[in-house]
Amino acid sequence: MNPSDEEKLTRWIDGDLPDAEAEELLGRYPELRGEKEAAQKLAGLLKSELGKEQDIPFPDFFNHQIQRFIEEEKQSGAPHAAYGEATEKSLFPWFTFWRNLAAGAFLLLLGFFIGTAFLDTDGQEGSTVLSAYTPNPAVASKLFYSDAARATVLLLDGLQAIPASHTITGHDTANYRPGTSGMVPALYSVGKETAYVLVKDEAQIPTVYEVDLAVPPLRNAL
Amino acid sequence: MRTAGALAAFLFPFFSLTHGLRAQETSAISDAKCWGALVYAHDEEPAGASVDGAVEGDAHFSGISARLSKVFSEKHFALLGQHTQDIFREYESWVVPSKELFLKVDSKGPAETGGMQLHIQLWHDKKVIVKTDAILKHDSPLFIGGPKWREGRLVFVVMLANGG
Numbered sequence: 001m002n003p004s005d006e007e008k009l010t011r012w013i014d015g016d017l018p019d020a021e022a023e024e025l026l027g028r029y030p031e032l033r034g035e036k037e038a039a040q041k042l043a044g045l046l047k048s049e050l051g052k053e054q055d056i057p058f059p060d061f062f063n064h065q066i067q068r069f070i071e072e073e074k075q076s077g078a079p080h081a082a083y084g085e086a087t088e089k090s091l092f093p094w095f096t097f098w099r100n101l102a103a104g105a106f107l108l109l110l111g112f113f114i115g116t117a118f119l120d121t122d123g124q125e126g127s128t129v130l131s132a133y134t135p136n137p138a139v140a141s142k143l144f145y146s147d148a149a150r151a152t153v154l155l156l157d158g159l160q161a162i163p164a165s166h167t168i169t170g171h172d173t174a175n176y177r178p179g180t181s182g183m184v185p186a187l188y189s190v191g192k193e194t195a196y197v198l199v200k201d202e203a204q205i206p207t208v209y210e211v212d213l214a215v216p217p218l219r220n221a222l
Numbered sequence: 223m224r225t226a227g228a229l230a231a232f233l234f235p236f237f238s239l240t241h242g243l244r245a246q247e248t249s250a251i252s253d254a255k256c257w258g259a260l261v262y263a264h265d266e267e268p269a270g271a272s273v274d275g276a277v278e279g280d281a282h283f284s285g286i287s288a289r290l291s292k293v294f295s296e297k298h299f300a301l302l303g304q305h306t307q308d309i310f311r312e313y314e315s316w317v318v319p320s321k322e323l324f325l326k327v328d329s330k331g332p333a334e335t336g337g338m339q340l341h342i343q344l345w346h347d348k349k350v351i352v353k354t355d356a357i358l359k360h361d362s363p364l365f366i367g368g369p370k371w372r373e374g375r376l377v378f379v380v381m382l383a384n385g386g
Contacts, residue, residue, distance in 0.1 A: 125359075125362075126359055126362035127337065127356060127357060127358045127359050127362040127363065127364050127381070128356060128357040128359075129354050129355070129356045129364065130354075130355040130356060130357065131354065131355050132352055132353070132354045133352065133353045133354070134351070134352050135349070135350055135353070136349075136351075139351070139352075141352060146292055146293050148292040148293075149289040149290070149292035149293045149365070150289065150361075150362060151289055151292075151293065151362065151363045151364065151365050152356075152362065152363070152364045152365070153293050153364075153365045153367070154352065154354065154364065154365065154366045154367065155367040156351060156352055156366065156367055156368060156369075157367075159351065159368065159369040159370070160369065161369055161370040161371065162322075162369050162370070162371040162376070164371070164372045166371075168260075168262070168302060168320060168322045168371065168376070169302060169303070169320065170260050170277060170301075170302035170303015170304070170319045170320035170322075171277065171303050171305075171319065171320070172277050172303070172304055172305075173303065173304070173305035173307075173318055173319055174305075175255075175305075175306055175307055175308055176307070176308075177250060177308070178250050178310060178313045178315075182250075182310075182312070182313035182314065184316055187305075187316070187318050196318050196321055198316055198318065198324075205348050206316075206324075206326070206345060206348075207348060208318055208321035208324060209321065210321050
């Protein structure tokens with residue numbers, strides 16, 4: 001496809017190409033018609049599945065995923081590396097790229113809305129969960145309000161069971177005040193027998209360590 | 223427990239140096255107080271037997287336990303840990319009744335309809351189990367039914383605390 005045809009193609013997609021020129025273009029590139037129809041079907045599917053406007057849950061993460069998708073497309077060489085090569089399967093690789101991008105965005109959106117539960121809160125007086133997102137796709141969330149318990153309930157199904165041999169304990173943890181820069185200090189139990197130390201790694205993933213304050217060096221350190 | 227203590231003893235000097243645990247507290251403004259509890263819902267017999275590691279529940283927890291029984295099929299509810307924590311306006315807050323399951327809570331300010339808007343993350347084993355945007359109101363708990371454990375399941379309860 002020469003540059004002139006590319007420019008016509010862009011105008012045709014935008015609906016700005018006169019009919020006569022469009023027919024002439026399609027006469028030379030009949031494959032275009034199918035490409036456009038496929039793109040239009042995808043657009044219709046997007047509209048029907050996401051008919052009403054809705055905020056994307058966790059937009060930063062969503063944008064990050066879109067960005068990653070684009071980067072992966074770039075690294076895979078599509079569309080530019082294949083552009084104009086004799087071996088390319090499509091005459092219009094960049095068209096395919098945008099179609100793939102739209103399809104990827106659609107799948108991401110669909111995944112987000114499947115993984116995100118929304119609670120109809122009309123008329124509810126108690127606490128409300130506006131959205132719940134379970135990053136693990138194997139985990140499903142179910143939201144409801146229990147009138148009997150006067151509580152909002154978020155049930156997570158599909159979580160891996162914790163082995164019975166694993167000991168789980170807790171404490172009556174006392175209120176803390178953040179340190180400088182919002183840092184989390186040691187979290188003491190009310191009786192100061194123990195303390196939790198919350199440490200985040202470079203990826204900001206927290207781990208809580210339990211400190212037995214009966215050990216003198218630790219008591220002194222805290 | 224001894225192993226954990228030894229591990230902590232080994233790691234603690236490092237934490238002290240790198241994270242400055244003796245740092246001065248800030249004058250952080252609190253938007254609310256939040257009560258979080260880790261509860262073991264179970265059917266283990268004999269009924270009412272204490273569970274290893276459980277802390278003593280008070281009258282407040284008795285009320286919560288009665289409400290849990292309206293939702294969950296298990297017969298008994300043991301309080302494994304609890305934490306009442308200020309939720310700071312400018313900083314993330316952590317509600318840590320147990321080192322196993324704990325919450326990260328970010329305040330999004332008062333809700334127009336009353337209560338507090340919060341972004342809550344439930345963490346377990348270095349992973350976020352669920353992220354929620356919620357409006358918490360007084361005397362209206364949020365029950366999060368978590369993973370199965372032993373003869374029952376773990377439930378995280380979170381609600382606004384008095385004074386918040």
